[in-house]
Amino acid sequence: MTWTEMVETPCYVIDEKKLRENLELLKYVREKAGCKILLAQKAFSAYATYPLISQYLDGCTASGIFEARLGFEEFRKENHIFSPAYPEKDFDEIVKICDHILFNSPKQWAKFREKVRASERYIQAGIRVNPEYSEIETDIYNPCFTGSRLGTTLEQFKEDLLLVDGIDGLHFHTMCEQNSDVLSRTVPVFEEKFGFMFDRIKWVNFGGGHHITRKDYDVELLIDTVKKFREKYGLDVYLEPGEAVALNAGYLVTTVLETGKNGINVAITDASAACHMPDVLEMPYRPNIIGADFPEKKPFTYRLGGNTCLAGDIIGDYSFDEPLCEGKRLVFEDMAIYSMCKNNTFNGIPLPSIYLLKESGEAELLKKFGYDDFKSRL
Numbered sequence: 001m002t003w004t005e006m007v008e009t010p011c012y013v014i015d016e017k018k019l020r021e022n023l024e025l026l027k028y029v030r031e032k033a034g035c036k037i038l039l040a041q042k043a044f045s046a047y048a049t050y051p052l053i054s055q056y057l058d059g060c061t062a063s064g065i066f067e068a069r070l071g072f073e074e075f076r077k078e079n080h081i082f083s084p085a086y087p088e089k090d091f092d093e094i095v096k097i098c099d100h101i102l103f104n105s106p107k108q109w110a111k112f113r114e115k116v117r118a119s120e121r122y123i124q125a126g127i128r129v130n131p132e133y134s135e136i137e138t139d140i141y142n143p144c145f146t147g148s149r150l151g152t153t154l155e156q157f158k159e160d161l162l163l164v165d166g167i168d169g170l171h172f173h174t175m176c177e178q179n180s181d182v183l184s185r186t187v188p189v190f191e192e193k194f195g196f197m198f199d200r201i202k203w204v205n206f207g208g209g210h211h212i213t214r215k216d217y218d219v220e221l222l223i224d225t226v227k228k229f230r231e232k233y234g235l236d237v238y239l240e241p242g243e244a245v246a247l248n249a250g251y252l253v254t255t256v257l258e259t260g261k262n263g264i265n266v267a268i269t270d271a272s273a274a275c276h277m278p279d280v281l282e283m284p285y286r287p288n289i290i291g292a293d294f295p296e297k298k299p300f301t302y303r304l305g306g307n308t309c310l311a312g313d314i315i316g317d318y319s320f321d322e323p324l325c326e327g328k329r330l331v332f333e334d335m336a337i338y339s340m341c342k343n344n345t346f347n348g349i350p351l352p353s354i355y356l357l358k359e360s361g362e363a364e365l366l367k368k369f370g371y372d373d374f375k376s377r378l
Contacts, residue, residue, distance in 0.1 A: 003363040004329050009255040010271040010352040014046055014336055014366075017359045018249040022213040023056035026244065029212060029219060030058070033226035035237040038080060040208045041067045043242025043337045047074040048356060048366045053245065059099070061240045065090040072097035080205075080240070082128060082171065084149055091115060100124040102171050102205070105152045106163035113166060126169035126205065129157060133189040134174045140282075141176040154193045168202050170194060175209025177243065180222035183210065187225060203236035204229070212244040243337045250336025252277060252287075252352065256328040257307060264317075265302045267324045271332070272306025274313045275349045279338045281312065290331040292318040300324070308347040345374045 007013065030037050036058040047070055050060075059078025062068035065087075071079045081094060082102035094101060095115055101123055103109040109127055116123050130151030134144035143150040151172065152160070174186055183206065206226070211217050226237050254271035273280040280287060295301045298319035306313040315332075343351055351369035358364055 003357060003361065004253055004331055007253055007355055007363055008353055008368075009253050009329065010269075010276060011253050011355055012335055012340055012352050013251045013253060013355045013357050013363065014049060014246070015249045015251070015357045016049075016052070017357075019049060019246060019336075020052065020359070022245055022247060022249055023053060025213050025219070026241070027056045029223060029239075030056075033223040033237070034230055035226050035239055036078070038078065038238060038240040039075070039245050040240045040242030041071060042341065043208075044246040045070060045341045046246075046336070046354065046366070048354075050074045057245075058238075061100075062098075065094065068094060068098055080238075086112065095119050095123065098123065100126065100169075102126045102128055104128050104150065106157065106160035109167060110160075110163040117166070124168045124203070125166065126171050126201075126203075127152060127157075127164060127167055128171040128173070129154075129190075129194055131172055131174060131186065131190045131193055133186055135178065135182050135185070136174075136176050138176075138283075144174050157194070164197075167200075169204060170197060170201060171205035171207060173207025173209065173240075175207065177211050178209055179211060179214075179216070180218045180225060184221060184225045187229060191229075198233045198235060201235065203238060204233075205238040205240065208240045208242055210239055210241045210244060211247070212239075212241055213247045214244075246336035248334050250334070250339070251290075252332040252335035252339065254330050254332070256324050256326055256330065258326060259302070259324055265300065265324075267302045267304050268307055269304055269315070269330065270307060271315075271352070272308050272313055272346075272349055273315045274306060274308050274310050274344075275346050276306070276343050276352055277315070277332070277335065277339055278342050278344070280315055286316040287335065288333045289318055290333060292320055292330070295319050304330075306349075308349055310346070345377065348374055350374070 026037050039057055039060040041060050042063045060071040060075045061080035068081045079098050080100040081098045084104045128151040130153045134142050136142035139145040230237055254269040256267050258268045260266050295317040298321050300323050301319040303317050304315040354367045356364045356366050
């Protein structure tokens with residue numbers, strides 16, 4: 001019996017071997033480029049794997065108070081946080097648990113500066129800037145689209161220049177699932193607009209969106225870009241990928257519950273796009289299934305849907321070598337990132353269990369969810 005038959009569905013399965021392979025590549029980048037790399041928890045926050053990830057990376061970064069607490073409690077290395085605006089009720093705790101606090105504007109820094117500098121330990125403070133340059137085509141993922149609330153533009157930065165006294169670094173995040181050639185074109189724009197600050201700071205954070213562990217990614221260009229920047233300005237450089245850490249290192253295993261026909265063959269699964277893989281609808285994108293292909297490429301084509309009442313809970317159209325039947329297991333690939341951390345219990349659909357596929361081949365159950373997890377949120 002294979003591990004896909006042993007697990008209870010629906011479930012996420014984290015592939016320890018593939019996760020380690022990604023981390024080995026990130027370690028190579030760290031060493032060759034002389035930079036620091038952080039895990040962006042917004043993409044992958046399965047903390048049972050933090051003891052492994054922390055062997056390779058310098059720390060993690062958070063987008064909210066609970067991620068910051070998770071990084072502090074479970075990762076136990078550098079703990080960074082960024083928020084478009086910090087709620088005052090959270091900030092005292094943030095000061096206690098975070099090493100680097102990134103502010104969205106000089107005004108946010110000025111508002112909280114006294115609390116940061118009153119800390120008994122020195123906390124690194126940075127400001128996120130918006131270079132107004134991006135090669136992302138979809139606005140929902142583009143931090144630099146017109147009217148963006150993320151980062152401070154050069155015009156606003158200069159207007160508030162008197163407020164930036166005492167900051168330690170600058171941060172920009174302008175990329176999404178992109179190759180290093182995009183970074184190599186972005187850095188000169190950042191230099192041109194904000195280079196006047198480089199003699200006043202200690203580090204720069206190049207943000208996330210670097211698809212470093214993708215097969216066609218130009219790793220050497222990334223290393224060259226980071227090294228040249230470091231050597232030119234004498235500044236430390238951070239990268240904070242999320243997807244690259246766990247890219248292609250996880251699966252979502254589902255069972256076919258029913259098949260039918262409505263002009264086309266339809267199969268209903270116990271995994272839901274709306275609940276368990278929300279990026280399928282939000283981005284949108286079509287995840288691969290092991291052994292399946294695009295429609296009509298194989299003899300039997302089906303439209304796969306989840307078991308919620310949402311008419312658009314459609315995962316996609318796939319073709320198979322044999323007809324699907326009740327009880328058939330299907331394995332979706334690349335389901336570690338933006339899945340466990342974004343899923344929901346719409347319609348009262350249970351959350352998938354989480355397994356770790358160990359390098360030994362054993363599937364270890366990490367977490368199982370039940371009715372109380374649904375009820376406690378309401």
